[in-house]
Amino acid sequence: MRNTLSPSILALSTVLAALSTVPAQAAVSVTAPSVTALPAPTGDHRVGKTDLHLIDTSRPDPWVAGRNARELMVSIWYPARKAGGRIAPYVTPQESELIIRGVPQLKDLPADTLAKTTTHAGADVAALKRKGGWPLVVLSPGMSLPRATMTSLAEEFASRGYLVAGIEHTYESVATTFPGGRTVTFEAGKAGQTPETGAKAAQVRAADTEFVLDQLARSKRWNRLIDEKRIAMVGHSVGGQSAAQLLPLSTRIKAAVNLDGTYYPSTPAKPLDKPFMMIGNPRHQPKSGGKDGSWDAFWPHVTGDWKRWLTVNGAEHTSFTDYAVLQPQLGLPKAPIDGERSIKITRAYVTAFLDLHLKGQRQPLLDGPSPRFPEVKMW
Template sequence: MRTRHRALAASLLVLALGATAAVPAVAAPQPASGATVSGVPAPRLRLPAPSGPHAVGEDTVHLRDTGRADPYAPEAGARELLVSVFYPARAGTGVRAPYMSVREAELLLESKGLGGAVAPGVIGATETYARTGAAPARGRFPLVVLSPGFGQGRSTLTALATDLASRGYVVAAVDHAHESLTTVFPGGRALPCAACDYVERAGYEGYAEVARNRAKDVPFLLDRLTGAHPAWRYASMIDRRRIGMAGHSIGGNSAASTMAADRRVRAGVNMDGTFFDPVPAAGLRGRPFMMLGTEADHASGGTSDTTWDRDWARLDGWKRWLTVAGAGHFTFTDLPLLGAQLGIDDPSAPLPADRSGAITRDYVAAFFDLHLKGVPQRLLDGPTPGNPEVAFQAPAR
């Protein structure tokens, strides 16, 4: 099942990024103003503007867990994480943050067979509305960890991350070493996807192991963000009593696995991820969890992913099972938003990209507003006229 999802990811990226093939390669991270090719303007991509009251800052934090070898490449030494931290910021401070570095965009294109044909700067310069070097807003805010899908980089969850930060959250989007082909670590190191090779050999159990390994990564990340000697310069912004986690695909499974391993994570969201690593039979100690997925794969009863029926019964706290009509596996990421701007539609996901993005951002934010901020959310009580695509599943326990 996940192999099919990986193939869909590659297909969507090839289609979306291939639409820029007529644009010459550029060295700058942003196309020059007014640049054209044969009279056609170079594409300027942008994510949706954040909906909250705060401006958004962005930092990058590199972490090494010297007490643990990398599980997929032990010869490489300590396990490494690369984290984009988005945070509420003061308006008018900092400089525009790139979507990804030009080198990361090059690696992305090369991995899809588009090296030399597409301008990496067009992808890297996507407007995110986040700013590096921005002064932090005053106050303490809940922390949400975001975990990307298998083989995908943390940048694919940028729209969700910036929106949450604008609404008053510190957000840590995590890349795990040797799990993606598109992450560049300090020193210009582009690490091979050793986890991809591992999963090809191990199959279903390999994906479960990925979720379990991320459930070891995230507690280490929390230690480094909220401990006595934090790795992030603005760590005092974080309210360590209010921590949540959300993820896409294997990242969603990892949210549940992390909650099972670490009581500090008080609430979790799985966005269209199979529970390869099952929710414990004893549940998650009463903590809230939301499943948000495609109608095609995750409607109650007769679904192609039976792990949702199994683990729904194991969730022992507040819970919701939501499905989105017309959604595809990558609906809950930035890919449809970027593809739509390039004139590309994904035939497997007819839901318009703007609706994909709005549903993801609004429902995930509502969940964390309810469970980390204590603000009642009508959106989570049942179907609403403004969101006819979203169905509330209610299977028997």
């Protein structure tokens, strides 16, 4: 199963196995290059990155009993003043080990393989200031997937003049490392994934997102770098459906994108009357024979003047994340569409959406089918 909440998303191994024509238990181990790499961003700005440890003392953790506060890790990508310094790591060594050891095919690879992945952001470099601040994009990853899996998008957005906040929804990721090295693992609905778990995750992520926005607004460092009147949210899988559920309820989020996320529930609390776009694999095309009917059920509740429904031929669930390029580099099964190509498509359409709705720049790419991207169908 690729994009619904089920036991198959409890670990990366089963997400990847969904892409394989060979049963996971029959697969042999693979070898991979010593260094994996993400595609470079294409915008005009250099990119910086820093990590924030935030604690919400107003609510207990919703997934683990006895924890009286909600702890979050948030990565901030931003236009940088200049190049130089240490390159920001992709994940921590602890996170890399838990991801790698969760994939039977990778059992012979060094545990820190993913920690060495080449990224393109300087760690904690000085931010480039802009009068009025940069538009803000909030990123929410798929269930069990670290926030790092949206790095290719985050670096692209930052290079094109956005400040980006990627939220790690604690206990909803296979591994989350806090300052000092303490690492926690996946707990959300561990006893069983159900539509109820999906609905709860959307509520939890809404609260996480509003808390992060509050903290950024109160921060002397980040408040001056953000244009609070121009905020969008982009999510993958559960993160995408959560963005859709939050959009009509939030007074701050002006637009949202769902990347291949199934809806739980399929009817939002309020109609979506703000700019909204959903991009998915062919299982999500209209009237897809019951393969995933949640998009058909959700679409009538998208009532705004601007909305788009796109599907990408050859795409799989992870084609909209970094795993599109990392899987082949690790010797793992890949989607029918080339990973570099699927990342290029996702970057192009989501950046066009952000430029249109947060910067007011006309985007012909979103007006109809494009010869540049014949894989994309617009409904």
